[in-house]
Each structure stands twice: as C-alpha cells, then as structure tokens.
Amino acid sequence: MSDGATADAGTVLLQATGLTRRFGGLAAVNAVSIELRRGEVHAVIGTNGAGKSTLVNMLSGELAPSDGTIRLAGTDITKWSQPKRARAGIGRSYQRTNIFNEFSVFENARLSAQAAHQRVWALWQGARTCNRSGPVADAAIEAVGLGRHAAGPAGNLSHGGKRQLEIAMCLATRPQVLLLDEPLAGMGAEETERMLGLLDALKADHAVLLVEHDMDAVFRIADRITVMVNGEVIATDVPEQIRVDPAVRVAYLGEDD
Amino acid sequence: MDLTTFLIQCLNAVQYGLLLFLLASGLTLIFGIMGVINLAHGSFYMLGAYLAFSLAPLFGQQFLVMLMCGALLSFVFGYLLEWAFFSYLYQRDHLQQVLMTYALILVFEELRSLLVGNDVHGVQAPAWLTGTIPLGERMTYPTYRLFASAACIVIAVGLYFVVNRTRLGMMVRAGASNRDMVRGLGIDITRLYRIVFAAGVALAALAGMIAAPLSSVYPGMGGSVLIICFVVVVIGGIGSITGALIASLMVGFVDTFGKVFFAELSGIGIYLLMAIILIWRPEGLAKRGA
Amino acid sequence: MAETRAPTRVLPIASGVPPAIAGGGSAGPRATDAAASPSGGPSLGATLVPIVGLALLAVVPFVAGEYLQDLVVKIVILAIFALSLELLAGTTGLVSLGHAAFLGIGAYTAVLAAPKTGAGSVVVLLLLSMASAAVYALFVGALSLRTRGVYFIMVTLAFAQMAYFIFHDTKIGGGSDGIYLNVKPVVDGLLDLKDRNAFYGFALGALAATYGLLAVLLRSRFGHALAGIRVNEQRMRAAGFRTYGYKLAAFVLAGALAGLAGFLIAVRDGFVNPEMLAWQESGTVLLMLILGGLGHLRGAVLGAIVFTLLKELYASEGLVGPLLAGHWQLTLGLTIIAFVATMPKGLIGLPAQLRRKPRAVEIADDE
Numbered sequence: 001m002s003d004g005a006t007a008d009a010g011t012v013l014l015q016a017t018g019l020t021r022r023f024g025g026l027a028a029v030n031a032v033s034i035e036l037r038r039g040e041v042h043a044v045i046g047t048n049g050a051g052k053s054t055l056v057n058m059l060s061g062e063l064a065p066s067d068g069t070i071r072l073a074g075t076d077i078t079k080w081s082q083p084k085r086a087r088a089g090i091g092r093s094y095q096r097t098n099i100f101n102e103f104s105v106f107e108n109a110r111l112s113a114q115a116a117h118q119r120v121w122a123l124w125q126g127a128r129t130c131n132r133s134g135p136v137a138d139a140a141i142e143a144v145g146l147g148r149h150a151a152g153p154a155g156n157l158s159h160g161g162k163r164q165l166e167i168a169m170c171l172a173t174r175p176q177v178l179l180l181d182e183p184l185a186g187m188g189a190e191e192t193e194r195m196l197g198l199l200d201a202l203k204a205d206h207a208v209l210l211v212e213h214d215m216d217a218v219f220r221i222a223d224r225i226t227v228m229v230n231g232e233v234i235a236t237d238v239p240e241q242i243r244v245d246p247a248v249r250v251a252y253l254g255e256d257d
Numbered sequence: 258m259d260l261t262t263f264l265i266q267c268l269n270a271v272q273y274g275l276l277l278f279l280l281a282s283g284l285t286l287i288f289g290i291m292g293v294i295n296l297a298h299g300s301f302y303m304l305g306a307y308l309a310f311s312l313a314p315l316f317g318q319q320f321l322v323m324l325m326c327g328a329l330l331s332f333v334f335g336y337l338l339e340w341a342f343f344s345y346l347y348q349r350d351h352l353q354q355v356l357m358t359y360a361l362i363l364v365f366e367e368l369r370s371l372l373v374g375n376d377v378h379g380v381q382a383p384a385w386l387t388g389t390i391p392l393g394e395r396m397t398y399p400t401y402r403l404f405a406s407a408a409c410i411v412i413a414v415g416l417y418f419v420v421n422r423t424r425l426g427m428m429v430r431a432g433a434s435n436r437d438m439v440r441g442l443g444i445d446i447t448r449l450y451r452i453v454f455a456a457g458v459a460l461a462a463l464a465g466m467i468a469a470p471l472s473s474v475y476p477g478m479g480g481s482v483l484i485i486c487f488v489v490v491v492i493g494g495i496g497s498i499t500g501a502l503i504a505s506l507m508v509g510f511v512d513t514f515g516k517v518f519f520a521e522l523s524g525i526g527i528y529l530l531m532a533i534i535l536i537w538r539p540e541g542l543a544k545r546g547a
Numbered sequence: 548m549a550e551t552r553a554p555t556r557v558l559p560i561a562s563g564v565p566p567a568i569a570g571g572g573s574a575g576p577r578a579t580d581a582a583a584s585p586s587g588g589p590s591l592g593a594t595l596v597p598i599v600g601l602a603l604l605a606v607v608p609f610v611a612g613e614y615l616q617d618l619v620v621k622i623v624i625l626a627i628f629a630l631s632l633e634l635l636a637g638t639t640g641l642v643s644l645g646h647a648a649f650l651g652i653g654a655y656t657a658v659l660a661a662p663k664t665g666a667g668s669v670v671v672l673l674l675l676s677m678a679s680a681a682v683y684a685l686f687v688g689a690l691s692l693r694t695r696g697v698y699f700i701m702v703t704l705a706f707a708q709m710a711y712f713i714f715h716d717t718k719i720g721g722g723s724d725g726i727y728l729n730v731k732p733v734v735d736g737l738l739d740l741k742d743r744n745a746f747y748g749f750a751l752g753a754l755a756a757t758y759g760l761l762a763v764l765l766r767s768r769f770g771h772a773l774a775g776i777r778v779n780e781q782r783m784r785a786a787g788f789r790t791y792g793y794k795l796a797a798f799v800l801a802g803a804l805a806g807l808a809g810f811l812i813a814v815r816d817g818f819v820n821p822e823m824l825a826w827q828e829s830g831t832v833l834l835m836l837i838l839g840g841l842g843h844l845r846g847a848v849l850g851a852i853v854f855t856l857l858k859e860l861y862a863s864e865g866l867v868g869p870l871l872a873g874h875w876q877l878t879l880g881l882t883i884i885a886f887v888a889t890m891p892k893g894l895i896g897l898p899a900q901l902r903r904k905p906r907a908v909e910i911a912d913d914e
Contacts, residue, residue: 060785086787098785100778111775115787120769120796127771173786294697296830345888351697352642356837356887359830363880370874484708484826487701495697524712528705532690535702539693 010039011073013207014059014090014177019068021054028054030231031068036177036207041199043210043218046228047251052211053095055228056181059209060092061085072177086115091175093166095182095211101155105146108154108165109137112172133172140171145194159186167195171202178208184217196221219243227251261396266513272402274509275409279464280482281489281501282416283457289496290429290453293346296358298486299479300365301458304331305465306474307369310378320383324408327466328459335458339451347450366476375476380469405467412463413502420498429453485512488531494540596845597758604751608744616747622855623750624811627757629835629847631804634761636833637841638770639797640777644700644829645687645707649680649802651824652710653809655720656680658728658819667732669740669749676810677803683710684802688795707829715821725820728813740814750811757804761844773797834883840893849894857882 014036021029029051036042044052057063059070061082069078077085100108113133119125128134141150144164149157154165167183180199184192192214199208199221212218218225219239226236229251235242242248284298308327316323342361346354381387382401389397420426428449431439439446472478489508493500508527515526607619628650635641653676660675661667691702714720731741740746764770775783776790783790813819822828831854839850860866861875861882871878892900 062781062785082784083787083789086785092785094785098779098782100775100782102778103774107771111771111783112786114768114772115783118768118772118788120772120793123764123767123769125768126766127768128766130768133768169782169786288697294700349891351700352636352833352837352841353887353891355642355644355700356830356834357884359834360880360883360887363876363883367874367877367880371877480826484704488705491694491698491701491705521717522713524716525709528709528712531702531705535690535693539698 010037010207012037013073014209015071016055016059017069017071019055019058019070020066021051021058021063022066027066028231029058029065032228032231032233033068034209034226034233034236036209038176038205038207039203040223041203041208041210041221042224042226043212043222044226044228045212045215045218049230050228051231052228053181054231056092056179056209056211060090060179083115086173086175089176090179091170091173091177092179093170093181093183095185097159097162097166099154099162099165099169101153103154104151105141105154105157105165105168106137106150109140109168109172110134112169113137113140113174115173136174137168137172140168143171143198144168145191160188160191163187164191164195167198176206178202178206180208181211182213183210184212184214192217264392264396265398266517267510268398268402268406270510270513271506272406272409272509273513274506275406275413276464276468277485277489277508278502278505279409279412279460279467280486281493281505282413282498283460283464284486285490285493285496285498285501286429286453286460287457288490291343291347291450293343294351294354294358295343296355296483297361297365297479298457298461299481299483300362301331301335301461301479302465302468302482303365303369303479304334304458305462305467306380306469306478307373307465308462309380309466309469310474311373313380318383318385320386324463324466328463331462332455332459335455336451338458339454343454344447344450362479365479370476377473377475379473382470401470405471408467409464412460416460416498425452485527488527492531492534593843593845597762597848600848601751601755604754608747613743616743618855618859620747620750620815622852623754624808624815625832625835625855626848626851627754627811628805628808628832629839629851630754630757630761630844631801631808632832633836633841633844633847634764634773634804635797635801636836637843637847638765638777639773639794641692641794641798642700642833643691643703643798643801644826644833645703645705646801646805646832647826647828648687648707648710648824649684649805650809650812650828651714651819651821652683653677653680653806654813654819654823655714655726655809656806657732657810657813658726659720661728661730661732663729666730666739666741669732669734669738672732673807673810676813677806680806680809681799681803684799685795688798688802692791692794692798704826704829707824707826711821711824711826714824720819720821723821725818728817728819731814731817746815750815753807753811757807758844758848765844769793769796837887837891837893840895843895846893846895853894 012035016035017033019029019032019034020027032051032055034042034044034055044055046052054063058065058068061077061080061084065078069076071077072085072088072090077088080088100111103111107128110128110130110133113136114127114130116136117130117132119130138150141147144167146157146161146164146168149161154162157165163183163186167180170178170180184195187195196217199210202208203223210218210222222239224236225239225242227234227242227245227248234247234251235245237245280298280302283301284295287293287295287298305327308330309323312323312327316326342357346357349357382404386401386404388400390400390403391397418426420429428439428444431442431444439449485508489501489504492507493502493504507530511526511530512523515523519526604619604623608616611619628646631649632643632646635643635646656676656679657672660672687703687706691699691706694702715723720726731739731746733739733741738745738749740749765774772783772788772793775788776793780790809823812823835850835854836847837850838853839848840846857879858875861878862872864872866872867875867878890897890900
C-alpha cells in the first residue's frame with residue numbers, strides 16, 4: 001500500500017467521492033466528498049438536518065447512495081453490504097444507543113468481537129469461553145472504562161454507560177476506520193474526558209470520523225473538520241481555518257436554526 | 258381454448274380477484290394502520306357467508322338491502338370486537354397477536370358450530386339475479402357473477418372515495434404513516450382505529466355475503482381464504498390498497514387459468530406466483546415510503 | 548472476493564489510557580457472568596431438570612399401562628417438534644407459521660420411501676425424512692428470509708399451504724385420503740419399531756438427542772450469534788455477521804428436526820395424511836412454545852406436555868361433560884387467550900413474573 005502523502009497526513013483509508021442520497025425529490029446529501037486518513041480524527045459538524053447521519057449511513061453501508069463512490073484503501077466498496085464492510089475494517093457506533101439490552105456488557109462486546117472470528121462449525125466449543133473474542137471484548141470494555149460493569153446486564157447501565165458500551169462494541173470489531181455518530185451525546189464531563197483521551201490514543205493507528213455537536217470537544221480533538229449545511233459540504237479544513245471561515249460563521253451564526 | 262371460453266375465464270378471474278380484493282383491502286387496512294396481524298380475518302368472511310345464509314330467507318328478493326343490512330351488522334360487530342378484544346393487541350408483539358387471533362378463530366368456529374351447526378349450506382341468489390345474460394352474440398355469462406363483480410367495483414370505488422377524498426380517509430392515511438403525529442393533532446385515535454377495524458370486518462363480511470351464492474357455506478371456509486388473502490397482501494404490499502387490487506387480480510388470473518391448464522397443480526399456482534414476486538421484489542409490488 | 552485489510556491491526560488499547568481504568572483483571576467479570584444470556588445458561592436447574600425428566604420418562608414403560616405410555620409417546624414426539632421450532636422462533640426470533648410443513652414432509656417421506664413389502668431400514672428412512680424436510684426448508688427459507696416481521700409470518704404460512712396442496716391435490720401422496728406404512732422399519736437384528744417398547748425407547752432417544760444437540764448448539768458461537776440476531780439484527784450486521792446465512796442455517800436445521808418428529812409420527816401411526824401439514828398444526832406448535840415459555844429448551848418440552856394434557860382434559864367427557872367435550876376447541880381457545888394475556892412469558896417465566904422485579908432502566912425500544 002503506497003503512502004504518497006506528506007509527512008503530517010497519513011494514508012487515506014476511506015475515500016468518498018460525490019456521495020449523493022435522494023429521498024423522492026429531496027437530496028439529503030448532495031455531492032459530498034470526504035477523506036479519512038490514518039492518524040487523523042476528521043470531524044463532521046453541521047446544523048440539524050445537515051445530512052450528517054445520512055452520510056455516516058452511506059459510509060457504513062446501511063444506506064445505498066444514489067450517486068458517488070466509496071473506496072476503502074483503493075478498493076471500490078460502494079456496492080458492498082454492511083457486514084462485508086464491517087469485516088473489511090469499517091466499524092461504527094450509533095447515535096441512538098443500539099446495543100443488546102438483554103445480554104451482559106461482556107457479551108455485548110464479545111459478540112461484536114466474534115464477527116471477526118465466527119468459527120461457525122466449531123459447535124462443541126462454548127462461546128463464552130472463546131479465547132479469541134473474550135480477550136478482545138475484555139480489552140474493549142476496559143478501554144472505555146466499563147470494566148467494573150462487565151458482568152451486569154447492559155440494560156442496567158446508565159445512559160452514559162450505554163454510550164460507552166456503544167464505543168466498546170465498535171472497538172471490539174477491531175476496525176481500521178471508525179465512524180462515530182455523536183458518541184459524546186449524553187455523557188457527563190468525566191466520561192467525555194475519558195472518551196476524548198481514548199480517541200486520542202486510538203487515532204494513531206486508525207482513521208476516525210467523528211460526527212458531533214459538542215464544539216469544544218470537536219475543536220480539541222479534531223485534526224480536520226468538514227462543515228455540512230443542507231446536505232452539502234461548505235468547508236473542509238484544519239480547525240484553525242474553520243474557526244475563521246466566513247461561510248461557516250454565516251451558517252452557524254447567521255441562519256442558525 | 259377458443260375465444261369464448263377464454264373470455265369467460267377472464268371474467269371469472271376478474272370476479273374472483275375482485276372478491277379477494279374486498280377481503281384483502283380490509284386486512285391490509287387493519288395491518289397497515291394498526292399494525293395488528295389478524296388470523297381471524299377469514300372468520301369475518303365466514304361470518305358474512307353465514308349471515309347471508311341466515312338473512313336470505315328474511316329478505317327474499319331484497320338482496321341489496323340484505324347486503325347493506327349485513328354490512329351494517331358486521332360493522333357494529335367489528336366495532337364491539339375491537340373495543341372488547343383487538344384494542345389490547347396493539348401493544349403486543351407479533352407472536353402474541355398471532356396466537357390470540359388464532360385462538361379467536363377456534364372460538365368463532367365453535368360458536369358457529371353451537372349456533373348454526375356444522376352442515377354445509379347453500380345460499381340461493383335472488384330471482385332477479387339468477388340465470389345468464391348474453392354478452393355479445395355468442396356468449397352468455399351467469400348474471401350473478403356479473404353482479405358480484407359490479408358490487409365489488411362499486412364498493413372499491415366507494416372505498417377509494419372515502420380514503421382519498423374525505424376527512425376520515427385523510428385521518429386514516431395520516432394514521433398509517435405517523436400514529437403519534439395524528440394523536441398529537443388531537444384526533445381521537447382510539448375511535449379512528451375502532452372505525453377502521455369495523456370497516457375491515459364489514460368489508461370481509463360483505464365479501465362473504467356476496468360470495469355465498471357462488472360457493473357453499475361450510476365450516477372452515479375462513480381458513481383457506483385467509484391464506485390466499487395473506488398471499489395477496491404479501492404480493493401487493495402491506496397497507497397499500499392499490500397494491501391489494503393489483504395483487505388480487507393477479508391471483509385471480511393465476512388461480513383461474515391455473516385450474517384450466519394445470520388441473521392437479523392449480524392449488525399451488527398462486528404460491529409459485531408469490532415465490533417469484535419474493536425473488537424479484539421482497540417488499541411487495543407497491544413500494545411504501547422511501 | 549478478497550477482503551481488504553491493512554497489514555497492521557493493533558488492539559486499540561494504546562498508551563494514553565489512564566492506569567486506573569486499565570487495572571481490572573480480565574478473568575473476574577467473565578467468571579461471574581450472571582446476567583441474561585442466550586438460553587441454556589449454566590444454572591443448576593437447567594441441567595438437572597432435563598436429566599431427571601429423562602430418567603422419569605425412561606421408567607414409564609415399566610410402570611405405566613398402555614394408554615399412559617401412548618400418551619407419553621405422543622408428548623415426546625410433540626416435544627421434539629416444539630424443540631425444533633424453539634430454535635427458530637425462540638432463539639433466533641423467527642416466528643414461522645408454517646412449521647408443520649416440515650413435519651408433514653418428513654412423515655410422508657418415511658412412508659413413500661419405505662419398501663412396499665418388508666421392513667425398511669430405520670437409518671435410511673430417518674435420514675431421508677430429515678433430508679427431504681431440510682431441502683424444502685432450504686427452499687422456503689431462502690425465499691421467506693428475504694422478508695421480515697409480518698411478511699415473514701405470512702409467507703411461511705403460504706409455503707406450508709403450498710406443501711399441503713401438493714399432498715392433498717396430487718397423486719404423490721394418496722390425495723386427501725393419505726397413505727399407509729405397510730411395515731414398520733427396523734434396524735437389522737437390533738431394533739424393530741413395530742414393538743411398542745422398542746419404539747418408545749427410540750422416540751425417547753430421539754428426544755434426548757435433539758435436546759442435547761440444541762443445548763450444545765445454543766452455547767456455541769453459532770447459537771450466540773442466533774441470539775444476537777434475535778435481540779438486535781442490525782447490530783449484528785454492523786459488527787460483520789452475514790445474518791441471512793445464519794438465519795437460513797437455523798431455518799434448515801429446524802426443518803430437519805421437524806422432519807425427525809414427522810418420521811416418528813409416521814412410524815407410530817403407520818399412516819400419514821395431508822392434514823398433518825394443515826396450518827392449524829403450525830399454529831398449535833407455536834402455541835406450545837408460548838405456553839411453556841419462549842427462549843428456553845425446557846419451555847418447549849413443558850409446552851408440549853401442558854398442551855397435550857389440556858387437550859386431553861378438554862376433550863374428555865368424564866371431566867368436563869359432553870357439551871364442552873364436544874366443543875373442546877372453544878375452551879381451548881378461551882384458555883389460550885387468557886394465557887397469552889396474563890402469562891406472556893409462559894410457564895417457565897412465571898416465577899420471574901410473580902417475583903416482579905422492577906427493571907432499573909428502561910429497555911430501549913426495538914422495532
């Protein structure tokens with residue numbers, strides 16, 4: 001895999017070009033291009049209805065684009081199903097908590113980890129003692145700070161705890177590209193700090209897409225920011241430039257919804 | 258097959274399809290708007306047939322009046338049934354709905370057995386509808402079948418009118434796409450559901466009444482027609498009345514011509530049709546929303 | 548179909564994670580995993596009850612009269628049928644309303660494949676029965692799993708009806724009259740299923756094997772994946788599971804096991820007819836599951852027991868009088884309604900329902 005980029009920009013892992021999604025006559029996302037590089041947290045911000053979640057759904061494979069292409073390390077994955085993309089290294093967390101409420105916290109993470117090591121035919125082996133998914137799950141749970149709660153039912157976690165579990169489940173699939181849809185929503189100050197620390201630790205070997213509303217967090221952690229308004233990208237740049245970009249100021253301060 | 262026979266079979270297919278449409282439209286309305294899967298829908302069809310059997314002697318030649326009377330009675334019955342039983346099903350999962358309505362079938366069958374017995378009955382069409390009508394120069398066609406088709410068309414048009422042109426219909430369509438919004442607008446959703454359910458029952462019963470002179474009235478008649486009804490709804494797409502119409506006609510044709518060409522295997526024809534549609538369009542013919 | 552993966556895959560606990568968090572031992576949480584998990588968990592009750600039950604059943608031929616033994620065999624076979632659906636509806640969450648088709652196909656195969664004269668081989672006929680049921684399950688599953696929710700229920704019902712018509716209308720089976728099994732199969736030199744006790748033992752063995760197989764399956768990775776699909780299929784796909792394949796595998800296996808039950812019925816009765824595939828039978832087996840409790844293997848067996856006993860009770864004139872006995876479906880129907888309304892978790896779930904522990908946190912809505 002060639003890395004023809006400059007020293008401070010990592011390899012492009014995920015590249016979307018001209019992504020468009022129409023619902024009837026309305027274009028929720030219009031000709032959006034975005035690049036996710038290893039070693040970078042790329043934040044996507046925008047007002048409500050800007051199309052951020054639709055974009056994430058197209059990247060993850062849950063929604064087919066009406067137009068445009070998506071490449072993972074050079075391979076065209078536009079037509080790939082979500083499971084296929086997940087096994088290829090694209091993981092996501094959900095904006096609305098999407099866990100297995102009935103199962104224990106540990107099982108939530110372990111089952112996600114099992115996807116990389118499904119071993120369907122080994123029927124005589126118990127899943128809970130699996131020596132591949134177990135350790136991966138433990139590690140993911142520890143990383144997000146849920147170690148103490150691993151045995152309890154996931155449904156009993158606090159809201160913040162469930163958001164942490166969301167991330168742990170994403171990590172348990174050991175992706176190279178992380179699509180995080182508002183991971184900080186509903187988290188307290190301490191949990192937010194821990195999450196930002198985790199993201200900082202992660203980005204060295206991963207490409208991270210971060211959709212977020214918490215501007216402080218975004219400007220602290222992001223290496224690059226894309227601003228979307230009404231389904232279109234109005235600016236993509238480093239945080240310092242975005243802060244002073246006139247179009248962005250108009251979008252946020254001018255026609256704020 | 259010569260032209261006359263072909264045309265007659267076409268008319269038969271349309272007639273069968275239209276009757277199915279009456280039945281399926283009720284089912285798809287109930288499912289599309291309230292989200293309840295109702296196995297007892299076939300029992301309402303049976304109710305209509307037995308109503309026809311019971312009321313025919315009383316009304317004599319006044320067949321149309323009998324139909325309207327029966328429809329009204331069924332509507333009231335459906336209204337009460339929704340209040341007493343079905344309204345409790347909305348919050349339950351599909352499995353529970355399946356089992357509760359399955360149990361309801363058992364109850365209905367036994368009640369029918371207790372009230373009317375287990376014999377097979379026939380219902381006579383009124384005198385002014387018996388016999389045949391000449392169509393063109395060479396063909397004659399049973400009058401009653403033409404009447405059945407015409408009645409179904411009239412009801413279908415009425416249904417279209419109510420759903421698309423009245424306030425009630427607007428609420429029904431709104432309720433189908435967004436229940437909470439409708440509630441938020443202050444519309445009495447409980448009453449709305451009750452009316453829709455009662456209408457569904459009345460439609461099914463009407464189908465049973467109209468069909469009674471064509472096929473016999475017998476125990477268990479609800480079951481076989483129910484499954485065909487399900488096939489229609491699967492092909493046409495849940496909640497779509499237009500889809501139900503197209504699918505009903507398709508099923509009518511496949512079934513009628515299947516019987517003509519493949520006597521032994523005709524029973525499975527419509528299931529093969531469903532299988533093909535599933536391969537091609539799992540959501541059914543009518544796409545619902547984006 | 549080469550999948551792209553970068554050569555380096557580093558576990559995402561790199562530096563920077565505060566030591567306070569990274570301290571916990573990895574053995575602890577897992578060892579005491581007491582939380583709800585896919586059925587067949589390690590509780591004492593779950594392993595003792597089946598073993599005790601099996602022992603009790605094994606004793607029956609020695610202590611019980613003919614009527615009772617026949618009743619028990621009936622229950623044993625229905626339990627196998629219910630267990631097969633439990634895999635599908637209870638574990639994987641696929642409510643199929645056409646499961647009787649696979650029972651019927653297994654039964655018909657046993658009769659159709661049997662030699663006209665002389666005894667057939669148990670092994671051959673059993674395998675053929677299960678295989679033919681599995682083949683039809685593959686066809687039905689491949690198509691119906693393209694649908695969801697209510698569509699799925701209706702489509703499975705329709706395909707079962709199709710099988711019903713094939714046997715009812717064509718000359719394959721003897722039409723609506725059904726066909727007879729002339730000689731019951733044997734295992735050469737070892738077992739003649741014509742013998743009442745031999746058949747009992749065989750059926751009991753089949754039940755034990757089915758239960759054991761499913762218990763092992765449910766604790767395996769495959770079983771856990773099925774449970775995951777039931778609870779949150781979207782998440783499973785997001786993690787990378789090809790859920791369609793898993794569901795299809797469960798569907799085919801469930802069909803094969805239903806075929807096993809069908810084989811046993813054909814051998815027991817020496818007769819098969821199309822009514823075995825009627826949709827009412829599919830409804831009945833679903834009913835057994837909800838009676839006993841969905842999501843537990845014990846529940847399936849318990850449901851079979853309770854349903855059979857209820858039916859016997861409601862149909863016996865001596866106990867309920869001639870009028871009700873003649874209309875036992877009425878009492879049964881009302882019982883079902885009352886049951887589903889008050890005990891949706893079934894009998895297995897009754898203790899928990901009675902204890903009524905309020906949940907600390909609301910469960911996220913799934914639909």
